[in-house]
Amino acid sequence: MAVEANLANVETPASLFDIADEHLGSVDILINNASGWVADTFKADGEDRLHRALQPLTAATMDQVLSVDARGSALMIAELARRHRAEAGSWGRIVSLSSGGPDGFPEEVSYGAAKAALENLTMSAAYELAD
Numbered sequence: 001m002a003v004e005a006n007l008a009n010v011e012t013p014a015s016l017f018d019i020a021d022e023h024l025g026s027v028d029i030l031i032n033n034a035s036g037w038v039a040d041t042f043k044a045d046g047e048d049r050l051h052r053a054l055q056p057l058t059a060a061t062m063d064q065v066l067s068v069d070a071r072g073s074a075l076m077i078a079e080l081a082r083r084h085r086a087e088a089g090s091w092g093r094i095v096s097l098s099s100g101g102p103d104g105f106p107e108e109v110s111y112g113a114a115k116a117a118l119e120n121l122t123m124s125a126a127y128e129l130a131d
Contacts, residue, residue: 007034007072008064013079026087030080032096032118036068041107048107062110069114070121077125084129092129096122 003019005012020027040061041054048054055061077094084092098115099105105112 006068007076008036008067010071010075012072013075016076017079017083021083026089027080027083028089028091029093030076030095032073032076032094032122034068034072035111036065036072036114037108037111038064039108040110042109054107057109062113065110065114066117069111070117073118074121077121081125081129094122094125094129 001023003016005016007013017027038061039048039052039054040057041048042057043054045056046054073096080092080094083089096118098119100112100115105115
C-alpha cells in the first residue's frame, strides 16, 4: 500500500500513523527518508556542478526543506514516541537517512542544514527513548 503525504503539513504524522495502525497494526519501526530538496546557495545564481539551476538561499527555500526534512521528521519521531508510550511498547527502531556530513553541502545549503538537523534529532531521540 502506498500513501502520498506532505510532511510540511503538521497533521500528516498522526494521519500516517492512523493509516498504518488501521492497515498494518502498531508501528514499531520508523524510517525517515523524506526530502523537500531544493538547490539553493549562498553564491550568485547560476548552475551547480551537474548543470542544474541554482537559486539564492531565501526564507522560502529554507522553510521548504526544513519543514519536511527536519520538522516533519521530528514530528514523525514524536508521534512514534507518543504512541509507543501509550501502548506500553517495549521495542522499536528509528532509522533516519541522511547525506552530506561535517564538510557541509555546497549548492544544496538548505538540504544540508536540514539533514544535519535530522541527524541531531535522531541522536537525541536515541538518547531519550533508548529505555
